[in-house]
Amino acid sequence: MSPRDALDVVLDDLQDSLTVPEVAALIGVHQATVYRAIKTGRLRSTSRGSGQVRRTLTKIPRAAVTEYLAGSVITPSAVAA
Numbered sequence: 052m053s054p055r056d057a058l059d060v061v062l063d064d065l066q067d068s069l070t071v072p073e074v075a076a077l078i079g080v081h082q083a084t085v086y087r088a089i090k091t092g093r094l095r096s097t098s099r100g101s102g103q104v105r106r107t108l109t110k111i112p113r114a115a116v117t118e119y120l121a122g123s124v125i126t127p128s129a130v131a132a
Contacts, residue, residue, distance in 0.1 A: 068097075068110035078120065085111075094119045 074094075075082045086109075088094035095115035100107040 067113050069113060069116065071109050071111070074111050074116055077116065088119060093122070 069077065071082050071085045071089075075085045078085075085094065089096045089109065089111075094111060095118070096109050096111045098107050098109050
């Protein structure tokens with residue numbers, strides 16, 4: 052794959068991205084859980100801004116959400132009764 056093709060793949064992935072609140076609502080968890088998954092590297096994301104003047108915008112590609120969910124294992128003890 053040429054560098055140009057790789058860039059096109061990344062740009063296409065970013066156009067189809069979600070914010071942290073959208074991902075949290077989609078998978079039914081608190082926003083802090085999404086941020087924790089990003090911080091630990093279990094969920095890919097990109098950030099824009101430094102947080103100095105405006106809040107940093109974090110975008111999560113839909114493909115990353117799919118990968119995260121595919122790697123999640125829910126055990127019966129983890130599910131609330």
